[in-house]
Amino acid sequence: RKEVEQDPGPFNVPEGATVAFNCTYSNSASQSFFWYRQDCRKEPKLLMSVYSSGNEDGRFTAQLNRASQYISLLIRDSKLSDSATYLCVVNTGFQKLVFGTGTRLLVSP
């Protein structure tokens, strides 16, 4: 089993739609969790950290479920500019951050 797993997609949604991604991790001792966004041929950029209490940043909401070992990302009112690959990142201990395979999102007009 991979350390961090995501559905690769692509998720094709129209503008204005709500879309959700999940990510599962295998190491129950994992300490911190993040969502990164990566555009084609660009470096990953931090989208948001994921906290146990859940957190929201504008149209983006992240949730962590430690019991089931998954994190989620919800995007409301999708924009064309949201089209990208969304990478789930898990800190499995002492600066070892492991990336999921990424979920590709395509938002169409």
Next chain:
Amino acid sequence: DTEVTQTPKHLVMGMTNKKSLKCEQHMGHRAMYWYKQKAKKPPELMFVYSYEKLSINESVPSRFSPECPNSSLLNLHLHALQPEDSALYLCASSQGLSGVTNEKLFFGSGTQLSVL
């Protein structure tokens, strides 16, 4: 705009060449990383330096040799690479503070390497 600077942006080298990738950050971060990313794959961790000492080596072949001359600089020396080593090489940094578990990575824009 990234505060982690990588050079060169593109590199083409033969299998007998020796080249180096460079990375620089001025955010005062004490941890620096090298990741390798193949097309349509996630970044894979290669090396981590913490306070200028190598702390993680993910069983990377010896043809890749990292170096951390000081807290702001990270190099990756390349020698006798294979065509399958062609990839995007990403440098990243994080605060690297002891006991902090919520480390965020800040990436450079990467070096696209092609080995012929």
